[in-house]
Amino acid sequence: MPDYNELIQQRFKKLDEIRGKGINPYSGRYEATSRAQDLHDSYDNATKEDLEKNRVEVSLAGRIIAMRSFGKAAFSHIQDGSGKLQVYFQKNTLGEDRYGLFKKLDIGDFIGVKGFLFRTKTDELTVEVEDFVLLTKSLRPLPEKWHGLTDTEIRYRQRYVDLIVNPDVKKVFLLRTRIIQAVRAFLASREYLEVETPMMQTIPGGAAAKPFKTHHNALGMDLFLRIAPELYLKRLLVGGFERVFEINRNFRNEGISTWHNPEFTMLEFYTAYADYRDLMDMTEELISSVAREVIGTTEITYEGMSISLAPPWKRLSFIDSLREAGVSDDVLTNEDKARAHAKKLGANLKGGEPLGKLLNELFEALVEPNIVQPTFITDYPTDISPLSKKREDNPDIVERFELFVGGKELANAFSELNDPVDQKERFMKQLAEREAGDEEAHQMDADFVRALEYGMPPAAGEGIGIDRLVMLLTGSSSIRDVILFPQMKKEKA
RNA sequence: GGGCCGAUAGCUCAGCUGGCAGAGCACCGCCCUUUUAAGGCGGGUGUCCUGGGUUCGAUCCCCAGUCGGCUCACCA
Secondary structure: OOOOOHHHHHHHHHHHHHHHOOOOOOOOOOOOOOOHHHHHHHHOOOOHHHHHHOOOEEEEEEEEEEEEEOOOEEEEEEEOOOOEEEEEEEHHHHOHHHHHHHOOOOOOOEEEEEEEEEEOOOOOEEEEEEEEEEEEOOOOOOOOOOOOOOOHHHHHHOHHHHHHHOHHHHHHHHHHHHHHHHHHHHHHHOOOEEOOOOOEEOOOOOOOOOOOEEEEOOOOEEEEEOOOOHHHHHHHHHOOOOEEEEEEEEEOOOOOEOOEOOEEEEEEEEEEOOOHHHHHHHHHHHHHHHHHHHHOOOEEEEOOEEEEOOOOOEEEEHHHHHHHOOOOHHHHHOHHHHHHHHHHOOOOOOOOOOHHHHHHHHHHHHOHHHOOOOEEEEOOEHHHOOOEOEEOOEEEEEOEEEEEEOOEEEEEEEEEOOOHHHHHHHHHHHHHHHHOOOOOOOOOOHHHHHHHHHOOOOEEEEEEEHHHHHHHHHOOOOHHHOOOOOOOOOOOO
């Protein structure tokens, strides 16, 4: 990448001059006694007199992010992983030689400084530098200080620069990690076991989606990146683990949007001897407690919507939600009328869709976008839920819910189908839809059926889109803002 | 994949009806020992996204393409 403009060439020249002084511009370890934030925490309340009376010697390592220099002195800000702190260089203190080296430093360089704390005229906590070491020379200029970096393409492609200059971006990713940690802790405290199941699968199952295909050379066979861990986690229920979860990547070969990245992070957890009603209670508790723990409140604003995550949340059946949206009972029970209604709403239909799928089109058009407050939509059509247990009182619907917040789907859960004969029949129906042209219909997984034949305890399972949860809790409007390195097209040479 | 919008200095942006490429910050030089968007004086550092076309002349108009954003379709 030989895009070495004048600014970069100037820095290469300084690099040579520094080497010419016998100084290694990429030196090794540095023992810092303090981090910037710790010093603020400890001494922001200390007065000028306190600091003069009791001299506090500190050392600090970080990146120079600002420089205001005079002839024989300079103020600078150093940023480390915790925050930033002002440092003060004086020719008198450092001596001719060291000050000469200081003059060769640029914004972006990593240095280690030793000195003592004092307060400036404007009362800012500052380190008077007595000695410093160049730790890493930076050869590329950072974006300017007022507007920072806003070009989304550069922000996503060169996230490292984004993280250096945009503290809010860094904060979002810090929160992301804390959210995931809080979710893990919540599940661990309830004795869920974290497991890892295959990312590369011979039959991509557990969801309706198009997979990525890859190839194993030594085995001479095609493999698929997983679209969901579901079928493997349920095999573990068969094996005797009663509470398992996995937080890991899923891959779906579909469109990219502000709510979709080809690889995304999913939480799936399974509970033996529970059903979907138990999971509604647990989901309310999980999400509200994570929100309280990480952002300190259950009352959030997302895209201008005021949302309360405080339980209990509304629960409404799929059919009732359609009725509330004004869909008449004859449409809800008649395939032709449902099809006509869906077409009128602009649904993209190929023909041959079962009633449940048509009703889901109506749901997505009429109900989903209007749900603002967290709402469990329950009891979905069996047609579109090939892995869920049927309701005993009505085989056309299943024990399933999806959670919607702010007009978007956040979770999907159901009582797991554990009847191997029923499961096999559902797979057969999916195969028929596949042959009719639905590329996303499930494939037959004979080993999964075999596992169910050994007996899987009654269980309930749930998937929560972690990226979307993070978006909601951090107020991010694009999934790219909560994924460190979102998928992009190849940068041109 | 469709539609709309965008791409000009390292960054953030302006550029009229087609006539020698602009600003602020950053950077370079000089001055400056309490600044924090430090200040003063001087300096423009550019494949105007790429390739064609129209024109005496294109950053600007036309065509094709690349990358990005939003949106629709698809999906979680």
